[in-house]
Amino acid sequence: MPSSLKKSVIAVIYGGRSAERDVSLQSGPLVVKGLESKGYQVVAVDLYGESGADPVRQLQEVEFDLAFIALHGGEGEDGRIQALLEMMDKPYTGSSPLACGFAMDKVMTKRFWKGIGIATPAYLSFEGQPDSSVIEESMSYPLIIKPSREGSTIGINKANNRAELEFALSKALEYDSDILVEEFVDGPEYTITIIDDVVYPVIGLKASPTHELYDYDAKYLAEDTQYLLPCGLDEDDENELQFLALEAYQSLGCSGWGRVDVMRDQAGVFWVLEVNTSPGMTSHSLVPMAANHVGLDYASLVEKVALNAWHNFGRD
Template structure:
């Protein structure tokens, strides 16, 4: 059974005022953000919204100071100049400008995969076993603790940036080099053998899950944004399992202090059928290969309507 999607709360594009579509920035995910942002910009304009592209946080500050922005559609990705780490959210809160996506707490927490896992564990929510490696720490020892196979990835990056697979002892040296290149805290996570799934959250609704079947061994940057041979099965599960994954995704999203919209990534362990939480994306990709538009389309919500539904959450509608 498909989730119930509420009626649109806003029907007049003028209600949004002047919308800055915040994209690009200076994070490692700049190019993906520009691709997403241009899609969102075209979609909003197609529905009559007065939307303008703004590249990065300094340009956004200038536009706000000049009185050209009433609200922000944030499609920056990543941290350090990206818009998913709570920094731009805090800025907009201080300036009184409404924006899409989770607030300061949810954004800052979920940018950090390790701290997000710690919150989930405290809430009794399932996640693969892992080890934290501080900058300059003994990555090889952490891998030995977690066991093989394992993933090594920066705690505060997205889009599979800087991720390494360690399936044999011979892979450890490469993982160490990857960690050294990034220089920050690293997450060593048990590699779950099974199905990779994702659930988009829109308001209080979990959209149909998507099961991702890459042509290669794993769902890396190329499979996410470049390849055309990755399969996306939606819904990814059936009946009781589909309801269970939606409920778990909403519980994980709420536990992390998130609201608005986002995407929860999970694994289903092949041997046991257990669902395990991986991470949350608070400004998910909106490119032609992206997952949230695919899930929304399953409910008859096209790309332009999806962008509208995300944006309308920034508008306070007076109760009757």
């Protein structure tokens, strides 16, 4: 029996005012196109797209039955939009407000993972201006410095000495008052897509020689970033990594869909970095890549995410 979602209206919410707005402006129109190609009625909502726009009023002025959240970072990924939609009694894609807020805060996430035994790199966290000497007394270079509540590797830098540390701290503070200083894991990076608690094939990431880190430029701008699919791990190691990713994802209460980022050190140990609850859906994005590898094209992927949300909220 066909889903009643075909007779309903899907609002694709994108844009926003976070540092990842430009990424969302790429994701949103592609999601709209994919859903329309599958025969769904779609309305596009560019949050804050109009000068002085009130997001509450924007959503109240649109008639829709399901929200497909294509926002990244900020209010789109920290639970606030999700909470607003719940108050409006509107189903939406992705995790609950609590899970989104939890996953968005890297410091809180790492504290929790440390407590339950999920391997994540050693770290220090600071509210406001960090003290470089305190960092150097507790940790050894190289270090990774991040804003606690940003995504798409925005504001992230590697530091090999005091001068680079000071620079990295100042850049991170441009995006957040809470700073995470993390032990550098020397080894390959992997990302794992999860949709409706099903784990998709692991993708290995390899930035070009011009990008020391898999940073924002490597993710969205560079044309020479390598995506390894198959990822290069043997079957047992890939199974271990998939299990770890699902455990980390579910431990935060995440549901619907998401992406987990992991590093592997020279001893072969996997270290979980973070969970993304509203992954990028651009032409360079990793979730569509993983889905395509198992025969799920872009349009079928966004349909699957939308249908899962529709059914999980108890709609027929």
